[in-house]
Amino acid sequence: xxxxxxxxxxxxxxxxxxxxxxxxxxxxxxxxxxxxxxxxxxxxxxxxxxxxxxxxxxxxxxxxxxxxxxxxxxxxxxxxxxxxxxxxxxxxxxxxxxxxxxxxxxxxxxxxxxxxxxxxxxxxxxxxxxxxxxxxxxxxxxxxxxxxxxxxxxxxxxxxxxxxxxxxxxxxxxxxxxxxxxxxxxxxxxxxxxxxxxxxxxxxxxxxxxxxxxxxxxxxxxxxxxxxxxxx
Amino acid sequence: xxxxxxxxxxxxxxxxxxxxxxxxxxxxxxxxxxxxxxxxxxxxxxxxxxxxxxxxxxxxxxxxxxxxxxxxxxxxxxxxxxxxxxxxxxxxxxxxxxxxxxxxxxxxxxxxxxxxxxxxxxxxxxxxxxxxxxxxxxxxxxxxxxxxxxxxxxxxxxxxxxxxxxxxxxxxxxxxxxxxxxxxxxxxxxxxxxxxxxxxxxxxxxxxxxxxxxxxxxxxxxxxxxxxxxxx
Numbered sequence: 371x372x373x374x375x376x377x378x379x380x381x382x383x384x385x386x387x388x389x390x391x392x393x394x395x396x397x398x399x400x401x402x403x404x405x406x407x408x409x410x411x412x413x414x415x416x417x418x419x420x421x422x423x424x425x426x427x428x429x430x431x432x433x434x435x436x437x438x439x440x441x442x443x444x445x446x447x448x449x450x451x452x453x454x455x456x457x458x459x460x461x462x463x464x465x466x467x468x469x470x471x472x473x474x475x476x477x478x479x480x481x482x483x484x485x486x487x488x489x490x491x492x493x494x495x496x497x498x499x500x501x502x503x504x505x506x507x508x509x510x511x512x513x514x515x516x517x518x519x520x521x522x523x524x525x526x527x528x529x530x531x532x533x534x535x536x537x538x539x540x541x542x543x544x545x546x547x548x549x550x551x552x553x554x555x556x557x558x559x560x561x562x563x564x565x566x567x568x569x570x571x572x573x574x575x576x577x578x579x580x581x582x583x584x585x586x587x588x589x590x591x592x593x594x595x596x597x598x599x600x601x602x
Numbered sequence: 603x604x605x606x607x608x609x610x611x612x613x614x615x616x617x618x619x620x621x622x623x624x625x626x627x628x629x630x631x632x633x634x635x636x637x638x639x640x641x642x643x644x645x646x647x648x649x650x651x652x653x654x655x656x657x658x659x660x661x662x663x664x665x666x667x668x669x670x671x672x673x674x675x676x677x678x679x680x681x682x683x684x685x686x687x688x689x690x691x692x693x694x695x696x697x698x699x700x701x702x703x704x705x706x707x708x709x710x711x712x713x714x715x716x717x718x719x720x721x722x723x724x725x726x727x728x729x730x731x732x733x734x735x736x737x738x739x740x741x742x743x744x745x746x747x748x749x750x751x752x753x754x755x756x757x758x759x760x761x762x763x764x765x766x767x768x769x770x771x772x773x774x775x776x777x778x779x780x781x782x783x784x785x786x787x788x789x790x791x792x793x794x795x796x797x798x799x800x801x802x803x804x805x806x807x808x809x810x811x812x813x814x815x816x817x818x819x820x821x822x823x824x825x826x827x828x829x830x831x832x833x834x
Contacts, residue, residue, distance in 0.1 A: 455693070462693015464778035465701065471768035472704065536703035546696035 373398070373405035374430040376418055380492035380566075383409035385597045387492070389478065389562035390439040391427045392593065396554035397443050399589035401453035412497045439558075440470050443551050456551035469544070469552040472533075477559040480527040484520045485567035487513040488599070492566055520569060527571065531578055538577045542584060549588060557585045561593055564600035574602065605630070605637035606662040608650055612724035612798075615641035617829045619724070621710065621794035622671035623659045624825065628786035629675050631821035633685035644729045671790075672702050675783050688783035701776070701784040704765075709791040712759040716752045717799035719745040720831070724798055752801060759803065763810055770809045774816060781820060789817045793825055796832035806834065 375395065378388035386392070386407070398405050410417060410426050421428045421435035429436045429445065436445045447456045447463070457463035486505060490498040490513070502513060509516055534556060537544055545552045560582055563571050572579040579602075586594035607627065610620035618624070618639070630637050642649060642658050653660045653667035661668045661677065668677045679688045679695070689695035718737060722730040722745070734745060741748055766788060769776055777784045792814055795803050804811040811834075818826035 458693020458696065459691025460778055461687070461690020461695070461782065462697055464690065464776070465694055465697035465784055467772075468765060468769050468776060468784070469697065469700065472765035475764045475768060533700060533704035533707045536707060537700050540699075544696070544700060546692055550693065552697055552700070 372430070372432065373403055375405055375407045376410040376426045376428040376430075377407040378426050379409035379411060381494040381497075382492070382597060385492055385565060387489075387562050387565035388426060389481075389558035390425075391558075392561045393439045393551075393554050393558040394427045394429065394442050394446075395592065396557065396585070396588070397446055397456055397551060399592055400456060400549070400551075400554070401446055401450050403446065403450060403453065411494060412500050440467065443555075447551075454548075456554075458546055458550055462545065462550070462552075466545075466551045466555065470555050473556050473559060476530050477556065480523070480530060481559050481563050481571070482509075483516055483523055484527060484569055484571060485517065485563045487517040488567035488569065489513075517569075524569075524571065528573070528576070535576065535578055538581045542581070544581075549585065553581075553585060557582065557593075561585075561596075565596060565598045568599040570600060570602060572602075604662070604664065605635055607637055607639045608642040608658045608660040608662075609639040610658050611641035611643060613726040613729075614724070614829060617724055617797060619721075619794055619797035620658060621713075621790035622657075623790075624793045625671045625783075625786050625790040626659045626661065626674050626678075627824065628789065628817070628820070629678055629688055629783060631824055632688060632781070632783075632786070633678055633682050635678065635682060635685065643726060644732050671787075672699065675787075679783075686780075688786075690778055690782055694777065694782070694784075698777075698783045698787065702787050705788050705791060708762050709788065712755070712762060713791050713795050713803070714741075715748055715755055716759060716801055716803060717749065717795045719749040720799035720801070721745075749801075756801075756803065760805070760808070767808065767810055770813045774813070776813075781817065785813075785817060789814065789825075793817075793828075797828060797830045800831040802832060802834060804834075 375398065377386050377391045379386055415424045418426065418428045421437050423437040427437065427439055427442055429442045436442050443456055457466050490502050493501055506512055534544065543549045543553050544556060560571060572582065607630065609618050609623045611618050647656045650656065650658065650660045653669050655669040659669065659671055659674060661674045668674050675688060689698050722734050725733055738744055766776065775781045775785050776788060792803060804814065
């Protein structure tokens with residue numbers, strides 16, 4: 371059965387920048403699941419309406435649709451049990467969920483305040499209007515105001531990553547001896563940022579910078595080859 | 603072989619309040635490992651010097667000594683492989699380490715600023731002098747100044763727990779279908795606080811409050827029966 375991933379893109383269909391879609395793309399590569407990605411833009415709601423959502427990632431597997439990145443990761447693990455494990459057992463699955471809530475609650479809001487104003491320039495005109503209007507309504511201020519102090523706020527962001535840094539000082543991957551779902555979950559927001567913004571989130575001497583580099587190199591450079599702005 | 607845990611206590615030897623020792627006590631109970639605890643005070647360095655450390659927890663197992671709570675948890679898992687697992691597999695072990703770094707980097711410093719000034723009153727005179735002198739040197743201010751604004755800082759602390767809260771809204775335990783090492787690791791700092799301070803860290807409507815209550819009730823109420831100040 372064919373596997374199709376609806377994957378957020380910019381004006382250039384090759385620019386894929388959704389943090390949630392990147393989690394799924396890395397997981398598909400980890401499991402070696404053949405698939406095609408289908409570029410999708412914010413305003414193309416009709417293309418995924420049958421999945422019962424208006425957001426990507428949406429995975430199609432034969433007649434089935436699955437949406438929301440965490441649910442897709444679980445679906446991949448359960449549907450391809452013979453492929454390399456994403457979680458490393460039930461304890462790993464349970465705590466990968468904690469990495470997911472930590473990444474969503476700590477990394478995502480901080481990165482919004484570091485890169486969101488750089489996003490509209492990469493979008494098709496209709497999407498840029500949609501994105502700017504909906505995000506400015508959500509945040510209650512212009513996008514430029516969101517990131518105005520980013521030279522200062524990036525320091526707090528780097529401090530907030532300290533629990534992850536402490537682990538990655540001890541070993542190369544968060545998930546254990548090899549990379550796994552937890553790595554891809556925490557990597558997604560960093561890949562989102564570098565795909566849309568040249569603003570440097572990590573310093574070169576940070577163990578997180580080297581870890582991100584290993585993930586960029588994984589699977590034949592899947593994530594490194596994607597169009598991006600921060601090439602460090 | 604006998605198992606002995608050197609366990610931090612106050613002037614009252616029954617008041618056990620180390621967050622790190624509580625992680626180990628819950629893990630010993632989880633695995634059903636018969637043991638005795640030996641009350642230990644801050645200034646009794648000689649009693650554990652043979653273990654190569656000046657801090658508890660120190661575990662003695664026959665001729666072996668193990669110190670540092672994370673290393674003890676791994677030792678228990680590896681030495682009693684037939685007892686109920688603390689980690690739920692290698693993926694769970696790897697990510698329990700992340701819960702440990704998160705708890706140490708996020709929970710511990712915040713709780714210090716909420717309860718540290720309440721600790722000396724529970725200590726024997728020599729220990730109170732030692733604790734106050736060493737902590738005031740570390741923090742660069744009087745203990746009372748550390749907690750002076752705690753009515754305000756507790757709000758930030760509760761927000762910082764949000765990744766944990768998001769998981770515990772979905773299920774009763776962090777570690778999965780049953781409690782495990784990750785639960786005990788995050789519980790330790792909360793138990794430390796309630797054993798020394800009546801200052802309420804959690805509101806009764808918080809899912810974390812109910813989760814803490816389940817851990818207090820576990821193992822026949824092991825943690826609830828300990829002398830404490832916050833009885834909510």
